[in-house]
Amino acid sequence: MIRVEIIAGGDVQRVGFRDAVWKIARNLGLSGTVQNLEPYDVSIVAEEEEAALKEFVKAINIQAGPIRVQTLKENWSATTGEFPYFKILRGDWQEELGERFDVAVGLMRSDLHENANKRLVRIEEDIVEIKRSIRELGGAATRRDAETQSLCALSTLRFYSATNSFFYFFGYDY
Structure with a gap:
């Protein structure tokens, strides 16, 4: 030993x-x-x-x-x-409690950052999918059928929903 x-x-x-x-x-x-x-x-x-x-x-x-x-x-x-x-070996209980809060806040920030990054990746993937769909349909400006309108509305809704969540998480009021 x-x-x-x-x-x-x-x-x-x-x-x-x-x-x-x-x-x-x-x-x-x-x-x-x-x-x-x-x-x-x-x-x-x-x-x-x-x-x-x-x-x-x-x-x-x-x-x-x-x-x-x-x-x-x-x-x-x-x-x-x-x-x-x-x-x-622990010190003063008030210091120890403060340290626990500091650790908890740090972990929450880390988790928040990770979740925000996942949302941004999802937004990027949605944008790629929107562009691909528009190319396949011949462009939204030349073809105004129900499928194109539905796809655009759904994609826009997803984008705004993700953007709202992102700004809400980071405390921005836009």
């Missing part, structure tokens, strides 16, 4: 990093702690076999969502056996 003490720097506070570290440590069977370190870093102490700790160090170098680890300062030493399991 061996011990590693790590100071993680970057965007690691108020983004759910400690929870991610806890989950990784738990999955690897590590013991130790993770806690915020004033003003911006996170302190991690972990004990286990060297191979598991090396895997752990690689896994916590997270570059996903709002978490952006820029530095991992490692200090390896002999194990102390002081930890029965891995846990998050």
